[in-house]
Amino acid sequence: MRRLPAIDALRGLILVLMALDHAALLLARVHPFEQWDQPLPAYASVSWFFTRWVTHLCAPGFFFLMGAGMALLEASRREKGWSPARVRRFLMLRGAVLVAVSYVFEVAPMALMVHAGQQAMPLSPVVLGVLVCLGLSLLAAGALSGLGTRGWFVLGAAAVLSPNVLLPWLDAEGARHPLALLLVASGESALVTSMYPLAPWFGMCALGAGFGRLLRRDAEKTLNAALPAGLLLLALFAAVRAGGGSGNLRLAEGAGWMGWLTVVKYPPSLAFTALTLGLDLLLLWMLHRTREQLGAMLRVLVSYGQAPLFFYVAHFYLFGLLSVAFFRERAAAQWMLYPLWLAGVAALLPACRWFGTFKQRQPEASPWRML
Numbered sequence: 015m016r017r018l019p020a021i022d023a024l025r026g027l028i029l030v031l032m033a034l035d036h037a038a039l040l041l042a043r044v045h046p047f048e049q050w051d052q053p054l055p056a057y058a059s060v061s062w063f064f065t066r067w068v069t070h071l072c073a074p075g076f077f078f079l080m081g082a083g084m085a086l087l088e089a090s091r092r093e094k095g096w097s098p099a100r101v102r103r104f105l106m107l108r109g110a111v112l113v114a115v116s117y118v119f120e121v122a123p124m125a126l127m128v129h130a131g132q133q134a135m136p137l138s139p140v141v142l143g144v145l146v147c148l149g150l151s152l153l154a155a156g157a158l159s160g161l162g163t164r165g166w167f168v169l170g171a172a173a174v175l176s177p178n179v180l181l182p183w184l185d186a187e188g189a190r191h192p193l194a195l196l197l198v199a200s201g202e203s204a205l206v207t208s209m210y211p212l213a214p215w216f217g218m219c220a221l222g223a224g225f226g227r228l229l230r231r232d233a234e235k236t237l238n239a240a241l242p243a244g245l246l247l248l249a250l251f252a253a254v255r256a257g258g259g260s261g262n263l264r265l266a267e268g269a270g271w272m273g274w275l276t277v278v279k280y281p282p283s284l285a286f287t288a289l290t291l292g293l294d295l296l297l298l299w300m301l302h303r304t305r306e307q308l309g310a311m312l313r314v315l316v317s318y319g320q321a322p323l324f325f326y327v328a329h330f331y332l333f334g335l336l337s338v339a340f341f342r343e344r345a346a347a348q349w350m351l352y353p354l355w356l357a358g359v360a361a362l363l364p365a366c367r368w369f370g371t372f373k374q375r376q377p378e379a380s381p382w383r384m385l
Contacts, residue, residue, distance in 0.1 A: 018086075018229065018233055018237070018302075019301075019302075019305055019312060019316055020237060020298055020301040020302035020305060021079060021082060021083070021086075021298070021319070022315070022316040022319035022320050023301045023305070023308075023312050023315040023316050023319055024075060024079065024294065024297055024298045024301055024315075024319070025075070025076075025079050025318070025319035025322055026314070026315030026316055026317065026318035026319030026320075027297065027301075027315050027318075027319075028071055028072045028075040028076065028294070029072075029318045029319065029322060029325050029326070029329075030315070030318060030359050031068055031069050031071060031072050032069060032072040032326075032329075033325075033329045033333070033355060033358065033359050034065065034068070034069055034352075034355050035065075035066070035069035035072065036329065036330060036333055037333050037351060037354060037355040037358065038065055038066070038351060038355075040330075040333040040334055040336070040337040041333060041336060041337055041341055041345070041346040041350075041351055041354055042345050042346045042347070042348060042350075042351045043345040044062065044065075044066075044345075045066075046066055047279075047280060048276065048277065048278050048279040048280060048286075049200060049278070049280045050177075050181060050199075050200060050263040050264060050278045050280060050281060050283070051186070051189065051201070053267060054264055054266075054267045054273075054276050054278070055276065056267070057272060057276075060272070061348065062348070063272050063276075065351075067275060067276075070277075070279060070286065070289070070290050071290050071293055071294055071297070073144055073210070073215070073279075073282075073290075074218050074282070074286075074287060074290040074291050074294060075290070075294045076144070076148065076322075077147075077148065077151060077215050077216075077218035077219045077222065078218050078219070078221060078222035078225070078291060078294060079222060080148060080151070080152060080219055080222060081151075081155060081166075081170075081218070081219035081220060081221065081222025081223035081224075081225070081226060082222040082223065082225050082226035082229060083222075083226065084105055084152065084155055084156070084159070084219075084222075084223055084226065085222075085223050085224075085225075085226025085227050085229070085230060086226050086229060086230065087101075087105070088101050088105070088159060089230045091104070091378065094378065096378075098159070098160060101159060102156050102157065102159050102160075103156075104156075105152060105155065105156030105159060106152070106153050106156035106157060108152055108156070109148075109149045109150065109151070109152030109153035109154075109155075109156060110149065110153060111149070112145055112146075112148050112149030112152060112323070113145070113146050113149035113150065113153075114149075115145060115149075115323065115327070116143055116145035116146045116149065117141075117146075119327050120143060120145065120330070138202065138203070138204065138205055138206055138207040139205060139206075140192075140196070140205060140206045140207070141206075141207045142195075142196070142206065142207065142208040142209060142210050142211060142212070143209055143210060144209070144210050145326070146210070147210035147211075147212060147215050147216075148215075148219075150212055150216070151212065151215060151216040151219040152219070154212075154216055155216070155219055155220065155223055161223075162227075163224050163227040163228065164224075166220050166221070166223040166224035166227065167220075167221060167224040169217070169220045170217045170218065170219075170220030170221035170222075170223070170224060171217070171221070172217070173213045173214060173216050173217025173220060174214050174217035174218060174221070174282070174284070174287050175217075175284065176197070176198050176213040176214060176217070177198040177199065177211070177213065177214050177263070177281040177282070177283070178260045178261050178263065178283060178284045179260070180194075180198050181198060181199060181260075181263065181281075182260045184199070189201060190202075190203045191203075192205045192206045194211075195207075195208040195211060196208065196211060196212060197211055197212055197213045198211050198213050198214065198281060199211055199281060200280035200281045209280055210280075210281075211281050214281050214282045214287070215282070218282075218287065218291065221291070237298065237299060237302040238299065238302075240295040240296070240298045240299040240302070241295075241296065241299040243292075243295050244291075244292045244293065244294075244295030244296035244298075244299065245292070245296070246292075247288045247289075247291055247292030247295065248288070248289065248292040248293070248296075250284075250288040250292075251285055251288035251289040251292060254284050254285045254288060255274060255277075255285050260284075261283060261284035261285055262277065262278065262283050262284075262285050263278040263281075263283040263285075264278050264283075275289075277289060301315075314363065317363060317366050317367045317370060318359075318362075318363070318366050320366075320370035320373075320374070321365075321366040321367075321369045321370040321373070324365070324366060324369045324370075325362060325366055328362055328365065328366075329358065329359070329362060332358050332361065332362065333358055336354065336358070
């Protein structure tokens with residue numbers, strides 16, 4: 015099955031936005047956390063609010079597109095004669111590789127975060143960061159790869175809702191239980207440090223797998239349907255936010271539109287999920303509809319989007335080294351952050367193009383395809 019430029023371009027766009035979030039952390043030492051059991055952040059300016067807010071599109075987009083990519087890869091490999099069992103093994107091994115990459119290559123960036131003035135993360139045996147959760151989600155999705163389209167959507171919706179249903183019933187001690195931290199709660203214990211509990215983020219992957227199944231049937235129709243689907247999710251966000259209740263995990267704090275748009279990410283509330291996936295789907299539709307007009311810009315985003323893991327690891331080290339070399343004593347001013355972010359992203363483009371081309375030239379079963 016042919017690659018869909020809009021999928022790669024959206025992945026590339028959210029990688030670029032992710033780099034802004036991490037540049038703010040490592041260079042400017044600013045990184046709010048929207049934690050379910052803590053007061054939501056307040057922002058000193060509209061510019062700092064949007065610097066953080068636009069990056070909320072990233073993690074939901076990664077999980078959703080990973081699910082869609084899994085469905086498309088399965089179709090492509092089946093066309094080339096792979097058995098369902100072989101596809102399942104490949105996907106599950108790919109998930110295990112993501113977990114391994116996280117534990118091997120994220121140790122140094124985490125140390126740099128501590129250098130950048132952030133609170134040290136406890137060295138629990140199990141750390142659920144974004145790469146680990148992506149890998150575990152792919153392991154689970156690979157094991158369930160025989161599920162039908164409707165099954166993926168039902169499973170995804172149930173998993174996305176799980177923290178909104180379960181957390182209001184848990185007391186503080188119950189929410190710190192290792193099983194709760196693994197599945198639905200963000201927080202820490204002696205055994206588990208959880209920023210990305212598995213259930214809701216796997217749910218976004220499962221919704222993406224259902225979307226990918228629809229892409230396999232009719233890519234044009236499905237990409238066009240991203241517009242009404244995105245608008246429906248934004249309407250759901252507005253309804254949940256206006257209605258209050260567990261779908262927010264925390265109610266809006268403070269007056270004004272910034273308080274209303276500040277939603278809980280850790281773990282993802284229903285309001286957060288509806289808002290971010292809705293916007294991601296609108297962006298996907300826009301990138302598909304304007305692919306001819308975007309021209310060179312689309313090709314740049316596709317280059318990033320075809321080397322996502324390479325970009326993820328490389329950008330952490332790039333901005334981390336900049337932090338150590340130039341901002342050891344004083345954080346970067348806000349006016350410096352944005353040009354440094356764009357310069358760093360631009361510097362990674364040739365390497366991403368090279369790696370993406372190199373990976374595509376490898377045989378389907380090559381270990382390089384795992385990356």
